[in-house]
Every structure is written in structure tokens, then in C-alpha cells.
Amino acid sequence: MSNEIPVKQIDPSSDPSDKNNKSGTVELYASRKKIYVKEVKEGFFQRIRNVSLLVLMGMYFLFVWLTLDGQPLIHFDLPAREFHLYGLTLYPKDFFLLSGLLIIAAFGLFFITTLFGRVWCGYTCPQTVWTFIFMWVEERIEGSRNKRMKLDKSPRSTQKVVKKSLKHTAWLLIALATGLTFVGYFYPIRELIADLFTLQANGWAYFWVGFFTLATYLNAGWMREQVCLYMCPYARFQSVMFDPDTRVVSYDPNRGEPRGGRKKDADPAELGLGDCIDCGQCVQVCPTGIDIRDGLQYECIGCALCIDACDEVMDKMNYPRGLIRYTTENELEGKPSKLMRPRTFGYGAVLALMTGAIVFVLATRVPAQLDVLKDRGAPFGFNGQGRVENSYTLKIANMTEVPQTFNISVSGMEGIQLLTNTQVTVDSGENRALPTVVDVDPETITQSNNIIRFRITSETDESLIIETESRFVGPTR
Ligand code: SF4
Ligand code: SF4
Structure with a gap:
């Protein structure tokens, strides 16, 4: 028996769809055919999407303007490394909370996908939502599917140029509003608009507004389904959840x-x-x-x-x-179908656990912090009253949305007293370092190393009390 593999000469220019194509070559590149989508005006699922679209768009365009106690409702303040979310200020040390929220979002998506397939894509994905808005505008300006097909095939005319110009202008305006709003979550929107139009904003603000405007215009106006088919990774791996x-x-x-x-x-x-x-x-x-x-x-x-x-x-x-x-x-196939299966239980369990953990962490989170650093150098000294002194730096962080006035006290040794500030006001988001000195009567010191406790109590919010331990070093007796 011969070990040779038969080889056939193939003509690379041949078309496989051609019935006379005997070579069997397959063209891997398929040029895009423009899709003329017919508008569905009525229908149960279209109504659901319209409601979800209005709610999501309303939230997106409105929330950027809202404030709570003088702070933006949602603001990612990157230079200050603070995230303001619905009255909560998160700092880099709260990064695990943001990670937790992302994990919840991911498992929420997996859970829903195993139950109902790509409902995220069909109703809430920004690509879908903006594409539907752009298609709605297109239908209003250029008319129904048949009229749009006819218009595209027709030779250039004033009417055609006017309609196309109107459509692209409307798309660009929506895209600009989208870009401005997106950047407004990072750069307070009122300042952003004032700075942009008076040419006072920094170059990055212009760049990102331009970038998101262009991305929205291209993705929702021109690329549309191509984003879902070729660019979205979720579209590729979601089938493993089915x-x-x-x-x-x-x-x-x-x-x-x-x-x-x-x-x-x-x-x-x-x-x-x-x-x-x-x-x-x-x-x-x-x-x-x-x-x-x-x-x-x-x-x-x-x-x-x-x-x-x-x-x-x-x-x-x-x-x-x-x-x-x-x-x-x-x-x-006429077989019974189950709503809850092992994989839905698995995703649901992780989702419930993560949500519970995040709720617990948020509910028990103390929005202030007190760190006590004992000063380096001489462990103790004597002051003019003959009392033993120790020096510290108190680091007080205010993670609430408003300024807090804290009363400072110290305890843990007989007659211990503060020689420096007993009250300090810390602004929202501020991390204040406060040099602090305490002293003790040497007659009451029984050992060289003593545990003491610093306490800060907010006058603004009485429930905000934090206590931190430190050491007081005295002479050995
Ligand atoms: S009748 Fe057939 S072709 Fe017409 S919409 Fe229903 S499935 Fe599609
Ligand atoms: S994308 Fe899927 S659900 Fe939507 S119209 Fe096409 S086939 Fe139907």
C-alpha cells in the first residue's frame, strides 16, 4: 500500500459558492452586508426593552448631576483616589469592596445566563441600548426599512444628503452627550462642561470626551452587530453556560x-x-x-x-x-425541563455568599480610622512639671461625606493626660496627621511598658467612636 497523500493543485482565485468551483477553496473573509432592521413597534418584549432602556438611560444621564450632602452621588475622583458611591466614600484600602462588587456582577451574569441565556445582551448591554437608540433615530429621519433601502440605492440628491446629514448630526449629538456624561463621572459634570466650553479643561478631558463620543458614534451607528459578533468576548464564552x-x-x-x-x-x-x-x-x-x-x-x-x-x-x-x-x-424535544440545576445552584450560592459578605462589610464598616504611631527617638522624656512625656503622631482619616469634629482622649494609666489638641476637625476624605504628647506622674508608673488607649469621638456623629491601643514607655523603677 502506498504511503503517499494525494495532493491536488488548487486555484486560489476560485469562488467556493460557484457551482463550477471544483477546487474546493474556501474564502475565509466575508465582507459585511448592511442589515436593514425592520422596526418592531408593538410587542411584549419590545415594551420590556423600552422600559428598561428608559430606566437605564434616565439613570445614566441623570445620576451624574445628582449630589448628596454636597458630594456627587457617583464620582470616581482618581486624583484624590476616592470613589463616591451613593453617599459612601471608598478609598484604595476599600479596593476589596469594589472587587467584591465586580465578582457579584460577574456571578449575577453567570446565574442569569444559565437560566435565561443572553438577556443581558438583549435588554441591558450598553451596545444594545445605544444601538436601539440610534436605530430609532434612523427610522424617524430616514423612514421604514424599505424606505432606507431605497434611499441607500438612490443616486445622490438634495433630499438624500439632507436626511443623511440630519441622521449623522443627531447620532453625533447623542454620542457627545454620552461622552460628556461618562467623563462627568470622573470630573464633576458642571465643572467639566464649564471648563470644556471656556477652554479651561486639561487636555485629558478633551481627549476622553472625544474618545467616548467617537466610540459611541462608531459602535452604535456604524459597527452595531459587528461589535457583538467579533469584538465582545462575552458573546464567545457565554455558550459554555448554556x-x-x-x-x-x-x-x-x-x-x-x-x-x-x-x-x-x-x-x-x-x-x-x-x-x-x-x-x-x-x-x-x-x-x-x-x-x-x-x-x-x-x-x-x-x-x-x-x-x-x-x-x-x-x-x-x-x-x-x-x-x-x-x-x-x-x-x-418533549422532555421535562428544570429551572434549578447544579450549575444554577452553584452560581446562585456564590452570588448569595458574596452579596451577604459585602452587605455585612458595608453594614459594619466604620467610616473613620485612627492610627497611632509612637515617635521614634527617645522613648520618653521629663517635662518642666517633672512628669514623664511620650510623643506620638495620630493619623485620623475621615471617610464620611461631611467634615467631622473629633474629641481626643487617652486612658489606660492613672492620671494620664493629653498636653496637645483635645479636639480636631477633619474634612471629608482628609487624612490628618496630628502630633500628640501625653504625660504621666512618674510616681504612678509601675513598669516601663504600659498599654494605653487613644479614643476619638465625633461631635458631628455620636456613633462614630474609635479606640486604638499604643504603648507608653516610662523609666524603670
Ligand atoms: S411565521 Fe415563520 S417566517 Fe414568519 S415570523 Fe414566524 S417563524 Fe418567521
Ligand atoms: S438576535 Fe436572536 S432574539 Fe434577536 S431577533 Fe435575532 S434571532 Fe431573534
Whole structure:
């Protein structure tokens, strides 16, 4: 037997879709075909998305303007290394809290994905939300899907230039508002707008506003589904979280096939047809341009627009709704389907544990800190009254949103007293270093090393009391 592998000469210029292509070469590059999405005006899932879109957009554009006790509601103050979140100020030492919140968000996403597939992508992902806003603007200016296709094919005309210019101007304005708002979470929005328009802002502010404006305009206006298909990592790995019990948008081939056109009053059974009338509405409304009837595809972002479109068709035909619906692979095969499975329990358990831990840490967090550093040098000295003195530096951090006036006291030895400030005011976010001296009558000192306690009590918030131990060193008797 010959060990030779037969080799065939291939013509690289040949087209595999060409029936006469005998070489079998496959072109790996597929040029993008523009998708003209038909607007779904009515429909249960479209209404859910509209509500979620309004709520999310409202929060995004409004929260940047809101303040609480004089501080922005949400502000990532990078130069001061402070994060203001809903009345809570977090510092680099609270980094684990931010990490915890990110872990909760990740496990929340995994948990929801195993249950209901890509609902994040379909309803709340910023790429989807902004793309839907841009598509809405496009529909208002250029008209319906058919009109847009006609407009694009038509030769250049005044009407075409006006419509295209209007659309791109509206897109750019929305993108600019988005960029300004995003940077406004890092640079107080009122100052940002005033500084930008009076040319007082620093170069980075101009750069980031420009960057986010351009990114929004390109991603939501031009690239759209390409971001989901080629750039988003989540789209690639989310399928590993799916199992036969994950409830996703699916076409029911048992009910729909064989598909085919028919008159409205015709009996499909007599024609030997299923319920799909092959109208193509589900394909026309799909923002990624796929046909859900081909089965579960990674391009599907789970937006459920095809469900709304098909339900409308079913209503017109007097067929039951749900030819395309949220269902599971097991249900489509006539098998029972479970909501909670080992993996959902696993993700749910981690989510509950992490949420509990973060809530506990936040509930017990003391928003101030007292560190006591004993001064280097001579461990003790005698003052003019013949008393033994020790020197310290108190480091008092105020992590609340308002200035705090603290009363300072010391205890732990008979007759110990403070010789320096007994009260200090620390601004919000300030970390104050306070030189402090205490003294003790040498007659009362019984050992060289003594444990003492410094205490700060806030006058502003009486529940804010912190005590920290230190050492008082005296002469050996
Ligand atoms: S919208 Fe419904 S009936 Fe029309 S082609 Fe799609 S699945 Fe078939
Ligand atoms: S097939 Fe298209 S329209 Fe249907 S859910 Fe997926 S992305 Fe949306």
C-alpha cells in the first residue's frame, strides 16, 4: 500500500459558492452586508426593552448631576483616589469592596445566563441600548426599512444628503452627550462642561470626551452587530453556560415545519404545512440579521424581537402565539425541563455568599480610622512639671461625606493626660496627621511598658467612636 497523500493543485482565485468551483477553496473573509432592521413597534418584549432602556438611560444621564450632602452621588475622583458611591466614600484600602462588587456582577451574569441565556445582551448591554437608540433615530429621519433601502440605492440628491446629514448630526449629538456624561463621572459634570466650553479643561478631558463620543458614534451607528459578533468576548464564552435547560429564544420546528406560504383561511393540515408561513418577518427584525429558524446561533443576542414579530403574524393568521418563544432544548424535544440545576445552584450560592459578605462589610464598616504611631527617638522624656512625656503622631482619616469634629482622649494609666489638641476637625476624605504628647506622674508608673488607649469621638456623629491601643514607655523603677 502506498504511503503517499494525494495532493491536488488548487486555484486560489476560485469562488467556493460557484457551482463550477471544483477546487474546493474556501474564502475565509466575508465582507459585511448592511442589515436593514425592520422596526418592531408593538410587542411584549419590545415594551420590556423600552422600559428598561428608559430606566437605564434616565439613570445614566441623570445620576451624574445628582449630589448628596454636597458630594456627587457617583464620582470616581482618581486624583484624590476616592470613589463616591451613593453617599459612601471608598478609598484604595476599600479596593476589596469594589472587587467584591465586580465578582457579584460577574456571578449575577453567570446565574442569569444559565437560566435565561443572553438577556443581558438583549435588554441591558450598553451596545444594545445605544444601538436601539440610534436605530430609532434612523427610522424617524430616514423612514421604514424599505424606505432606507431605497434611499441607500438612490443616486445622490438634495433630499438624500439632507436626511443623511440630519441622521449623522443627531447620532453625533447623542454620542457627545454620552461622552460628556461618562467623563462627568470622573470630573464633576458642571465643572467639566464649564471648563470644556471656556477652554479651561486639561487636555485629558478633551481627549476622553472625544474618545467616548467617537466610540459611541462608531459602535452604535456604524459597527452595531459587528461589535457583538467579533469584538465582545462575552458573546464567545457565554455558550459554555448554556445547557439543555437554559431558556432561550427558539423557533419550534415541530410546530412550524414544513414551512410555506398559504392563504389566511387555508387549513395548514390540509396543505401538509406547519404554522410557519415563511413570511421572513423574524429575519427582517433581527438586529444581527440571522434566521432563528436555523437553530441556536452565537450571533443571536437574545433580544426577542423575532418573538414579537412572529406573534404578530400568528395573531393575523389566527394561530396560537409562541411559534418562536423562550423555551429550552429539552422542552422542544418533549422532555421535562428544570429551572434549578447544579450549575444554577452553584452560581446562585456564590452570588448569595458574596452579596451577604459585602452587605455585612458595608453594614459594619466604620467610616473613620485612627492610627497611632509612637515617635521614634527617645522613648520618653521629663517635662518642666517633672512628669514623664511620650510623643506620638495620630493619623485620623475621615471617610464620611461631611467634615467631622473629633474629641481626643487617652486612658489606660492613672492620671494620664493629653498636653496637645483635645479636639480636631477633619474634612471629608482628609487624612490628618496630628502630633500628640501625653504625660504621666512618674510616681504612678509601675513598669516601663504600659498599654494605653487613644479614643476619638465625633461631635458631628455620636456613633462614630474609635479606640486604638499604643504603648507608653516610662523609666524603670
Ligand atoms: S415570523 Fe414566524 S411565521 Fe414568519 S417566517 Fe418567521 S417563524 Fe415563520
Ligand atoms: S434571532 Fe435575532 S431577533 Fe431573534 S432574539 Fe436572536 S438576535 Fe434577536
